[in-house]
Amino acid sequence: MTQDTFINGIWSVGKGSKFDSISPSDGTVVGSYHAADAKQVEDAIASARKAFDKWSLTAQTEREAVLVKYAAALEERKQAIADAISLDMGKPKWEAITEAGAMVAKIAGSITAQSDRAGSWTKETDFGAISLTHRPFGVMAVFGPFNFPGHLPNGHIVPALLAGNTIVFKPSELAPSVANLMVEAFEEAGLPHGCVNVVHGGRDTGQALLNGDINGLLFTGSHHTGTAFHRHFAGRPDVMLALEMGGNNPLIVHKTDDVAGAAEVIFQSAFITTGQRCTCARRLILPTGQQGDDILAAVIEKIDAVKIGPWDGEDVYLGPLVSAKAVAQALAFQNERVALGGKLITPLRDMVENTGIVRPGIIDMTDADTPPDEELFGPFLQVYRESNLDKAIAIANDTRFGLSAGVVTSDDDVWEYTQARLRVGILNRNRPTTGASGAMPFGGPGLSGNARPSAYYAADYCAWPQARQIG
Template sequence: MSIQLHSTDSSTDATDRRYPQLAMLIDGRWVETGGSGSRQVENPATLSILGNVPLADEQQLDAALAAAGRAFGTWRLVSPRDRAGVLHRAAALLRERTETIATAMTLENGKPLRESRDEVAFSADIIDFLAGEAQRSFGTSTIDGATRRVTLSVEPIGPVAAFTPWNYPLIVPARKIAAALAAGCTMVIKPDEETPASAVELARALVDAGLPAGVVNVVFGEPARVSAHLIASPVVRKVSFTGSTSVGKHIAALASAGAKRTMLELGGHAPVIVFDDVDPVAVAQQAIGSKFHNAGQSCGSPTRFYVHQGVHDEFVGALSEAASRLVVADGIDERAQMGPLANVRRLDAVRRLIVDAAGRNASVVTGGALDGIGHFWAPTVIANVDDDAQSMNEEPFGPIALTAPFTDTDEVIARANRLPYGLAAYVFTGSARTAALVPRALEVGMVGVNHFSLGGEDTFFGGVKESGYGSEGGAEAVHEYQIRKLIDEA
């Protein structure tokens, strides 16, 4: 079994000196007091209280909106080179502050320090790439006759309202902020109140890098009230949301009332198709690092493993053995390979889904609840899961790998495509023909072939169907915050 290294500090009023002071950023000023009070931030490994995040009232939200509106008038006119300079300096500061930021992230989110350090590094790479895109976004101009010139101008869309989740509390804000700023937009962003420090430290790096007041404003508050207030404001011209499909649909409905452009990156339930012409043990060993990264709390996490019947049992054995050896511990412990779940909601959901699968004659091969303090759950592998199980239809968003055998290619493609989700999928095969045809038949925005990676800071990142629309990555990310304007001069 996985070894447990849980902290014994379960105090509800203890604070950790490694956790930064929380504040909102409104019009260039740090605001530590919220007009709607505050909310405690809990360490999911120890259940101790890390600090208190201020919650904005309507007056503070209006101040942030007004600041973004004023700043847009000047930031949009800043040269692309100067906008890029601010972003590059902020990326450098993130790298310099890696240990401080990674420690805060692990304390509030639970993920192992190694993963938090990687998140800081990747966030800095994202910002650097998007800074470069600020200087690579051009319009076009053509001449028609002796006196007529037709120009397609590329311009920033305007102030943005952005909403980000708790599972990647630095990467997601970095993507949204850097793309918007590179395009010449300003932003009011509401990160998740359960993991606020990561976004606060990102904002601190931007301020220290010379970002003018009001260009980025960070607020916290009761999610439904804040989102409704920000989206309804005439100041906001664009809405960007990353989170659950159900909330994303609500955000889109709010934005539609003002015909405001939206970008949605929503839930997933990624299928993995493993054919019998690959080494099932090698695929299982590769799957471990991806499936249990961030305790499975990732929209692109591989979850539904459809494995050819000829290699299914061998795959399950290898995956279960490797999962059972993972070290589950407080993420602050350098030995941790998987930390706790981020909140008790995920713990309850994982328990419910496993009970349902077991009740439908699936085999829980390894995993289960762990004793002690914190929201810990052992990496779990469930074999021979029917497609009607709750876990095969509801995104587990936790450390659960589900397997099911298949024999026919057309059948398994249909099973992979049957859900409304369409974010990511993975295919493992030794056949060049299969590798070419199956990914094109999968109804998703991204497919990994013979590996579990999905691009990098310079590539498209987005889904289809109820997994949303638009891109959070690559040059397309900057385009999400731009409009095209036709200028026809005679």
């Protein structure tokens, strides 16, 4: 039986309902778990609370040393981590090992960010000494997503630990197994017991964690869930909320000299990770006329040529969606837009029954009724044809979200004009919308978050500043 609850350094069996991790590559069960019940969640929070008393007072250099050892332990487990990610959520081999590598790299970047954005200093002034330091919040609940089940929660957990917080981590029930490997690495690194606790489960486990005595919630996921969390903590400014909630991301192509290059940027923006990145392009604004037609044709050629299949298939570039349910949701999303008058250019379709394996789709929405402003987490691109740049920008900004956007252009003036007018947190030129740097903030306005960007800026929401004056 799986030991699936980790509290104060001890593994035990969850006392809640049983659930399975289903491989979207072939529909087989790859792991069985028991959710933590409300009492176990309460115990995990109490364990983190007790550990906080000592960990928060541990010297910064000592905390860093533990996290450096954690990086080494992750490095030793890279292949096992990659295999766990692939089995749970279908990420192809090449991409899963890339995610495992990103988990290792996160530690050095987070140490630098902690010093840069949340460090300490002292200055002498005419009125005495002044100093600034940063203090941890306490017990942080971390909710992990399925699409990057190792890298994204790791991106919350590592900065939080560096700042002196302690953690209760609830992995996604769709991709749970990498969390146990992370715990192994923390144990090998010598992280004191209670500093990281793991409770597996779904909605009930998550609700128990929300209702618990926590000081912060660090979340990556859909805006539906994130806004529900925001409502839950209404009137609770004492709880730090860091919410990263996706986007309905636009990509504008205007005055480019490179049709093939534009098609490559579009393909990678819309379809990498089978469209399961919050920064994937969901809406493409192409010029009318022959060049726009040529670019679309080139993108379709790429769809036809790409290797799609199970995570362990030979040379597979696009793996499955996370579940057969996700396929049904994607098909319903496509059908809704057809009903609104959208014209299918190439349909998204189910390739292997009872799996998540799909062929990417494209639909022209130029003359259709306005669709709901929602994000589909899948490989489906909505196209708008518009040659007027101001109108293209208006289409791009016509969303409640604001995470990422891209501009494909050979004209520097077009870039200068658009970058000053697009309302997004991550903006790229002539490269995929999914390209994000760990040395930069990650987040955006609107329903994409609550002004708590992660990545390099995660240090900001993991500690509060304390200003000191000494007479």
